[in-house]
Amino acid sequence: MSTKQDDELAQERLVELAAEFYDQFAAGEVPHMDIPTRTKSNIVFDEESKVWVYGDRTSTRSANSVRGARKLLKAAYAIEFLVNQLEESRSSTLRELYYLSESWDNEEAQFNSQDESNQLIEDLEIVSKVTREDFHMRPEESGATLMGPLELREQTRRGEREIHCQKDVGEGGYQIPNNPDTIDFLDHDIDFVLCVETGGMRDRLVENGFDEEYNCLVVHLKGQPARATRRITKRLHDELSLPVVVFTDGDPWSYRIYGSVAYGSIKSAHLSEYLATPEARFVGIQPEDIVEYDLPTDPLADSDVNALESELEDPRFQTDYWTEQIELQLDLEKKAEQQALASRGLDFVTDTYLPERLSTMGVL
């Protein structure tokens, strides 16, 4: 759990934000807050931290319009809620906040959708420079897991637990908590961290004993990885100096999964420094693997083509490697799933594909 100091800081920042609105009112100004524009066109590469962060463009949430005024009213209610929650040392999920707003006395302040409340929490994170974990707001458990030779200590609500992520866990592995900063790494025998997109592939690797054979920590991303998953990956890399590789399907959506692990996501670029692992490398499935291993494929849908083209313009993918791969895929007009490797036998991925790829990459 977060420290008392963090809670106080978060509370202080929230009250400061409220005071800012208050002062704007008192001065006869229109209350407003400026927030970096959260779009692809407003992220820039930060040379120092090697991650993508927001650029200079800002959007204004202002009471000048009825819509803007409603947003700020909701912000005021949310601030009060968060301050009280911190005071009482409780926590809640984003979804709970959405439903909780229903109980507020003012209908105008209630959220219309969870997207709206999520977005507001992100806004508050950005302007107060406090993460939502420090607001004690958590997402639903994403269910992402770890499996591999790692021993750690987790501070749970029911006391400290020491867990070995191979020996003390079942087939499912160790479930990553919402705030991975409550974990201390005790000991490990890991050579590298392998992030896997799909559950099927993760299970295949575990069943084939890949983690044991190669001293590898298998992180199950479960699709687009949650913040906690990205955070723990970053900590594994930074604190234990472990190489990180990402293994996904061979389609544009999966490249974005890699992108958010390595470069940070557009929606949370304000936290890139805290979440992104710029050194993470992409294993596959690469478009060139489709050719090389003659994998069974699906044709690209129109939406896939659009997504690929949009990635060509995405500042995060402006590297020779990605340009080459994406253009190749546009030529091939094909995509392949991780499980497509099974067409060469169930052991092909652990016996041939991964060892070959990882050797080429110099990880093995």
Place this chain on the structure above:
Amino acid sequence: MTSIQSTLGEDDGGGIAEELAEGQRAISIAEFFEKNKHMLGFDSGARGLVTAVKEAVDNALDATEEAGIKPDISIEIRESGDYYTLIVEDNGPGITREQIPKVFGKLLYGSRFHAREQSRGQQGIGISAAVLYSQLTSGKPAKITSRTQRSERAQYFELIIDTDTNEPEIQVEEERAPGESELSPTHGTRIEMEMEANMRARQQLHDYVKHTAVVNPHARLVLDEPGLDEPRRYERVEGASLPAETEEIRPHPHGVELGTLLKMLTATESYSVSGFLQEEFTRVGSKTADKVLNNFRDRHFGREMGWSVPRSADVDVESAVEDAVANKGAAATATFAERVADALESRERTTHADVTEIVDTVAEDVEDEFETTFGQTVRENAVEAGWDALRTDLVSDLYALVDDATSTRKDDATISGIAERLADKFRDGDPRHRATRDTVRDYVDRSAEFVVSEDVSFGDTARENVVEALWGAMRTVPDDPPKVRAVADDRDVASELLEAMRETDILAPPTNCLSPITAELVEAGLKKEFDADFYAAASRDAEVHGGDPFVVEAGIAYGGELEDGTVDLLRFANRVPLVYQRGACATTDVVKQIGWRNYGLDQPGGSGMPNGPAVVMIHVASTNVPFTSESKDAIANIPAIEDEIELAIREAARDLKSYLNKRRSMQKRRKKQDVLGTILPEMADKLSEVTGRPRPNIDGALARIMNNVSVERDVDGDSVTLVVENHSDRAETPEITDIVSAEPGDLPDGVSVVDLDDEWFISWEPSIPAGETAELTYTVSGDAEFDVDVDGIETEKLTINA
């Protein structure tokens, strides 16, 4: 019919014709209308009554206005057994004893028919038709009482119309003293008619009277009818003056037809066409007459084509002219030839007429200098020589003209080809190279025909351009136009004159023959009879149709107590409401084809009558309103009038649009202010809870958001400051009245104070540019109370916190 005729004819020579002739006789106009009542609007009992009221009231209005009296008209309808009695009484000048029978007892008797002047009645049918209708249905005579302004006694008549002769038949004639007479005003006319009728058209009757009141704001009308608790009164608009007096005008040159023109030409005393035009038409002075005459010349004589002197060496104008002159002395001849040659060579283009003029001028100069005479023959020879020189190379000049007039895609061979053929046509044509426009067109067509082949095209546009270029280069001839007598005798020439008149731009006819209601009074009339939120009116400038000037006016009333649904259309012609045949009326057609959605009214399907709580009124005033029938119910679809109707409606509708837009934006603003007015205080409350500070004042922020003008008061001890901030995007001039319960002091200049029963009214009218602030500071002792009142700014745009 034909077959019977022929069979009968075979049997018995011409006998049948004689037999038939016995049954053939002239029909009196009264007899004709007896059988065709519907043509005058008397088709049914219900409608007959409305029409009779209408005719009587129109007459009354015309009579009073003409005498410069503000009309006071009462209409009374009484049930009398199986019949209805209609009584209409006015305070007009009265009618003389001799005239009364003719006015009421003879169809087509009137003072209006021949005058080009706006009036309600035109043909002199209306009131006598009503008399006729009453006598036909009830068998009773019409009773007329009239007293002229100077007379002590009133004239009383009972008369019917003899339908065989269309002459009044007087049954009773008396002179009555004021006491005996039923006429209430000291002068005026009263008509009483009994007729078969019913009140089924009550709505139309009410509409007619109400609408009459709208367009005659200077009149007072009273309507009493069975079933009304008390008479309906339509008061006059305060200060509404009588319509401007109208004057008769002469016809306008754009509005006559050939037959009329010929009649006028025969009747005129003028000798020259120019005199005729200036004498008999309006808006024609000597300048305009000249313009018409030039156009007339162009049509009658054609224009002359001019040429340049060829640049080639083998054309020597000087020696040619010199050779043409004989026996005038070497020096004089040389000088003459040189000057003529110089003049011709310096000109870009010279026509035969120009050459003649140049030769004449030079000849006269040389005659003076050398004291010799250049006679007619010599001059003619010189002209001939000069003209011959000019004519040597037509092709180059024509080439230049055709080349200019055609697109660059035409190749050289085509253009030279056309130029050569055209040169032939001019050479073969009139020796002075005169041609009318039609002839030129013919030249061009024939030349083009010759050149056109599979590869070469020379289409209509190209031809028209060439004609235009040639015609533009040609000059009007100086010949005297034919005299009036000659024109009158020759239909073709008269038709040329008519075309010339129509072609010439002439000022629109004067409008003093019209008396439009004016936009101001249209609005006042609508305000008087309709309780709406918004009124707009437009009065167009006069236009002309068929020589008759006309003015179109439109008005719109919107909102308020007006009923939602299809928009009500009020139609008027010369201040007379049109009640029937709305569907056949040009005004209706125009209203239906306007896209009302553009103006903020609902219009299902984008055409047809619009919907909304609105009244649209259209008034067409003219010296001769073109109606679709004698009953004068609908205006005919004349394009010129329809255009003006459309423009007038659109003008008024534009005002409606901006009103509706403003209203909508005010509604939106009010809604926004309402929503923000609840959201922002709640936000402020939350913020004060979170920060633990007192609730902040949000008025400033709210005023700024709403771009409002905010008025705030700061009281600091004895010093009071009113702060006005203008957050809007334009300058504002609020009228601020601060009511103080103690006497204020130290007021700056320009701010006045009035003491009323121990309350002091401070009036301050600051002018504040957009985005700026104005302050008023004064002193007041102790615990004074304040109350501020702000005018001159819409309440929606005002935030007061004082």
